[in-house]
Amino acid sequence: MADLSTLARPYARAAFDYANENGAVDEWENFLFIAGAIVNDKAFRTWLENPAVTAEHKSAALVDLYDSQVAGDNDSAFKQLLGENKGSRYGNSISYPKVSPALNNFIKQLAEQERLALLPEVYEHYRHHKAVSLKQLDAYVTSAYPLTDDQRQMIQTRLAASLNASVVIHESVDPSLLAGATIKVGDKIIDDSMRGKLQQLKTQLTA
Structure with missing residues (x-):
């Protein structure tokens, strides 16, 4: 079976191409970074692997976490994580929009194909595509x-x-x-x- 990095490549390519064409590169990058961090959590990964949890529930949980903890007005730990990832502390002058319909659909597709575990690798490949583009x-x-x-x-x-x-x-x-x-x-x-x-x-x- 192909390794996770290889499996993640086409998803990252599709994500970056769409985001780049629609002026949403940073928005998608922020979500993929946070989603990858959540998926790397041992407890959350165990929950993802539970066959009793539907794909719809899994994708909705990720989107809801981002919308409530990052897109909200509160200064959450996730926002601090975003700030540190960008090389600076998070500031109140920066705002993050809620997950767009297109990004929501992308996460739903990953969930339906049982590929949410690939999100950390998708994020790394996405960053590479962004770096090459810039x-x-x-x-x-x-x-x-x-x-x-x-x-x-x-x-x-x-x-x-x-x-x-x-x-x-x-x-x-x-x-x-x-x-x-x-x-x-x-x-x-x-x-x-x-x-x-x-x-x-x-x-x-x-x-």
Whole structure:
């Protein structure tokens, strides 16, 4: 049987194509992110696998949760999760609409085909399609020490110029690098860390 990622691809492609054509890319992305987080919850996943629960009930539960916890006026944990996913805290100036009829129908189709469990993978593929559409790439920077604002800006500017794309920086710290940083974009890795340079020197000396 195909893995979950492979099964999710056509659903993500269809979702992004529709959302992109109808100016609803962010709306769909927000819902898929929250729905994927809910589906990843162990208790909710067990409930989804209960054959006694109808597909209609399953899809309605997801939509109702989003409408009440995200589209509502209350400052819920789901809204905080959305804010953190976008790299900033949720603000009251941001509003999220209730689930549209088209998005509701998409979730109903997933439920009827017993594919709601794919939502986390659908979300990841959806994000990829959005990034490609916007020529946006994710760069994972691991540094020995936290980056300064100037260092972050320099890395982002240089990567954007060399890749001819908008670059989103994801940061982490690994003291074992000693100094410098490693940068991963797609399957390409740039190792400019002291640890990497010492390893290269060791390799050259023993060659």
